[in-house]
Amino acid sequence: MRGLAESTLQFMPASVLVHSPATLSNLGCGFDVFGLALTAPYDTVRLTRSSTPGIRIQHLDPYNLPTDPQQNVAGVALLALLKEVPEAIGFDVEITKGIMPGSGVGSSAASAAGAVVAANALLGNRFSKMQLVDFAMEGEAVASGARHADNIAPAIFGGFTVVRALQPAIDIIALPAPELWVAVVHPQIEVKTSDSRKVLPATVPLGLAVRQWANVAGLVSGFLTADYELIGRSLDDYIVEPARLPLIPGLAEARVQALAAGAIGGGISGSGPSIFMLNKTEETAQAVGVAMGSIFAELGIEFNVYVGPVGTQGAYVVSEE
Numbered sequence: 001m002r003g004l005a006e007s008t009l010q011f012m013p014a015s016v017l018v019h020s021p022a023t024l025s026n027l028g029c030g031f032d033v034f035g036l037a038l039t040a041p042y043d044t045v046r047l048t049r050s051s052t053p054g055i056r057i058q059h060l061d062p063y064n065l066p067t068d069p070q071q072n073v074a075g076v077a078l079l080a081l082l083k084e085v086p087e088a089i090g091f092d093v094e095i096t097k098g099i100m101p102g103s104g105v106g107s108s109a110a111s112a113a114g115a116v117v118a119a120n121a122l123l124g125n126r127f128s129k130m131q132l133v134d135f136a137m138e139g140e141a142v143a144s145g146a147r148h149a150d151n152i153a154p155a156i157f158g159g160f161t162v163v164r165a166l167q168p169a170i171d172i173i174a175l176p177a178p179e180l181w182v183a184v185v186h187p188q189i190e191v192k193t194s195d196s197r198k199v200l201p202a203t204v205p206l207g208l209a210v211r212q213w214a215n216v217a218g219l220v221s222g223f224l225t226a227d228y229e230l231i232g233r234s235l236d237d238y239i240v241e242p243a244r245l246p247l248i249p250g251l252a253e254a255r256v257q258a259l260a261a262g263a264i265g266g267g268i269s270g271s272g273p274s275i276f277m278l279n280k281t282e283e284t285a286q287a288v289g290v291a292m293g294s295i296f297a298e299l300g301i302e303f304n305v306y307v308g309p310v311g312t313q314g315a316y317v318v319s320e321e
Helices: 002-011 073-082 107-122 129-144 152-157 193-198 206-225 228-234 240-247 251-260 282-298
Strands: 015-025 034-050 054-059 090-096 160-165 171-175 181-187 265-268 275-279 303-309 316-320
Touching (some): 015 107, 034 107, 034 303, 107 129, 107 152, 129 171, 152 171, 206 228, 251 282, 282 303
Parallel strands (some): 054 090
Antiparallel strands (some): 015 316, 181 275, 265 275
16 A cells, blocks of 8 residues: 555655745634734745655744754644655755744744645645644644644635634634735734733623624624625724733734724734734725834834735645656
8 A cells, every 4th residue: 555655656746835824813803713814924835755754844044943843833743744644755844934933923823834735735635624724733732832723724725714613623614805905013022922821811701702702703794795894893802902902012002093094903913913904905004004113113113014915825836846
């Protein structure tokens, strides 16, 4: 069986280059459930199949991330995938991170997702997207200490995703997103995921939970019907964002300026520190990016701004050899 499987690999590409996008998670009211793919920034992952078993990783970026496969998010994801592969093979991995680690726009998810999508291409696309999510979540567990899919799902499926369940089986719902432009400001401050989870309330009053559930339903409905006003009304988070507000200086002021510049609405991306705003047009998104950036300039905090449309696809093969 192994010999037969290995013989089929000669017809597959030996090396592929993949772009894996940044993602937004939570989207206000959808804590650990909603995700949205962006078009930029993105990680670049080159994977080359090898007859030498094991994973060998090289980072072509300045972030000094671990190259030990057991400690690298892409490496751990690939090791999980290889457990399901009968052939005696390995991978040589080159990663160029275009997404700054710790930025709150799915940096670890992009590397993990890009690696398993690349490996799948080198193996004849034998795994489903749901299986790829499962493998890539092992990488997220290394980065954050828990298997979660709110960034992984859009990094693989693209568009707008709902993580309906992880147990007893992974259940990801991929939905179309209307034409939207996203402005993201990334203030150069550190917000550790562990710290951002420590501040979350242990209990939630029923009335507040009902308001949150209503917004969850409203946001899904708004995306499906391209009702921008409904999207804007439904982005409010009554539970998580208020608790995390003190961790991100300038957040409240940036939101006020963004809405004044024409944004539909937005909030914290993931656990922060990045802040996202959804917009109807590119022109508005550019203006919103400038407006949010001005707040952090006044505070003396360095920042990056990303503006682009919602990404319709997740990690994808750019070229193969």
